[in-house]
Amino acid sequence: MTDVAERVTIAGAGPTGALLAILLRRRGYRVTVYDARPDPRRTPGESGRSINLALAARGINALRRVGIHDALRDAMVPMRARMIHDRDGGTTRQPYGRRPDEAIFAISRARLGRLLIDIARTAHGVEFEFEHRLVDADFAAGNAHIRDLRRNETIQVPMRPLIACDGAGSQMRRSLRDAGLIDAREEDLAHGYKELSIPAGSDGGYRLEREALHIWPRGGYMLIALPNDDGSFTATLFLPNRGDPGFDTLRGREAAADFLARNFPDALALMPDGVREFLEHPTGFLGTVHAAPWQHRGMTVLVGDSAHAIVPFHGQGMNCCLEDCLAFDACIDLHDDWEARFAAFYALRKENTEAIASMALENYLEMRERVADPGFQLQNALSRELERRHPGRFIPRYSMVMFHPEIPYRLAASRGLVQSRLLARLTAGAASLGQIDFDEARREVEAQLPPIDQALSSVMKL
Ligand SMILES: Cc1cc2nc3c(=O)[nH]c(=O)nc-3n(C[C@H](O)[C@H](O)[C@H](O)COP(=O)(O)OP(=O)(O)OC[C@H]3O[C@@H](n4cnc5c(N)ncnc54)[C@H](O)[C@@H]3O)c2cc1C
Secondary structure, three states, rough: OOOOOOEEEEEEOOHHHHHHHHHHHHOOOOOEEOOOOOOOOOOOOOOOOOOOOOOOEEEHHHHHHHOOHHHHHOOOOEEEEEEOOOOOEEEEEEEEOOOOOOOEEEEEEHHHHHHHHHHHHHHOOEEEEHHHOEEEEEEEOEEEEEEOOOOOOEEEEOOOOOEEEEOOOOHHHHHHHHHHEEEEEEEOOEEEOOOOOOOOOOOOOOOOOEEEEEEEEEEEEEEEEEEEOOOOOEEEEEEEOOOOOOOOOOHHHHHHHHHHHHHHHHHHOOOOOOHHHHHHHHEEOOOOEEEEOOOOOEEEEOOOOHHOOOHHHOOOOOHHHHHHHHHHHHHHOOOOOHHHHHHHHHHHHHHHHHHHHHHHHHHHHHHHHHHHHHHHHHHHHHHHHHHHHHHOOOOHHHHHHHOOOOOOOHHHHHHHHHHHHHHHHHHHOOHHHHOOOHHHHHHHHHOOOOOOHHHHHOOOOO
16 A cells, blocks of 8 residues: 655656656655756747657557557657658658558657646646756765755655656666666767758748658658658758768768758758858767666666667667556555565566667668668568468567567567568568569468467566
């Protein structure tokens, strides 16, 4: 039984902290969330973070659980396909799924964040303290040190417990590591990103197909664009930090304009401020966080990006964090004390988050290079055909990750590996689906891929 007076502290009011606060309040805990930022409902959106995000079934599933999904529906723009833009301005549409409901959704980061905080505060009574930064923790005394940035004073907050949802650069993770209580490392990607914008047309309409995630794959780098609900797109250029081309060499106006015009002439024509934005916008940093374990005694636990930030190429970072919240909530039922709950949460999530971290890295190569390759396109078409012929056995890996929240990431990764080997073998020497030996495909699918329900019954969920 939950002690209704028990207080839980959360550091970080991002999607993870805000959703977790709602789930804990629903269980009767008194919840206070400290965040270093000013109240996002009173200030314009943060700069330097992606303006919009892809929300998929895992995130939607979690938001639905707390009844928030309906309030967001109007703000969500469905993306049903990848639209590949080649160097000559030609386009190829690659549907994401087989069924019309298999779509991912572009959503404004600021709108989602504000809504979560608003609902947490007004509908559930979560207390928020903004402009309060977690600066350190004393694990011997069991206190977190939180700096009130307005009063310029540090307060001591007992960690009974403190749940650290303070993002990829987590102070709590650093404090735990510096105290020798966990192992943690940040694996930097050699590529960074820059956001550019494609405004709405003069009539307010979209200047690219609305319901698609647009990709300009260029081998070593790429540009992508996600729709916003006001007719504009937010584009993101992913490029090596160093080299030619690289963010360090494309410094002046002429070099930037020449690079964009040579590689993305059709996109640049839609970006009246493209060169200025390239020069003025900050270059974002990308990487993967690995930590083990995520908890210390019953005092504190890392949840969300603080435990396992990943690169954004599968559009799963936040989806995975929201799924974390459901897993964390489920672990509360398993045990009576926080230490055991935190350990159960780690056991449930660690391998799954490592699996999505690897798949997200692999997806960068797929997006920037392989999507343009006819061999990949044939394998993609074959995987959808095999899904049609063998439902419940062959599910494309992308679909398992994006549309099937009941399939844990780890299982999606292991079955995805079997499937990718099979696709490579079946398409070897073939130029079209007509040349595929579907009898052999059936034998292999039945031999190598047990029905998904059977596979699910033997793994830990979430
Ligand atoms: C370019 C890019 C594109 C992305 N695209 C997608 C996508 O399409 N789909 C998707 O699912 N995910 C995407 N992600 C990942 C997603 O942004 C993160 O996974 C998600 O925001 C993590 O949520 P979080 O609440 O754990 O951390 P955060 O969103 O980082 O929130 C952390 C909160 O903690 C606060 N904080 C930080 N330090 C302290 C401190 N010391 N004390 C107090 N408060 C603190 C911060 O102010 C913030 O409010 C993308 C990420 C990037 C960089």
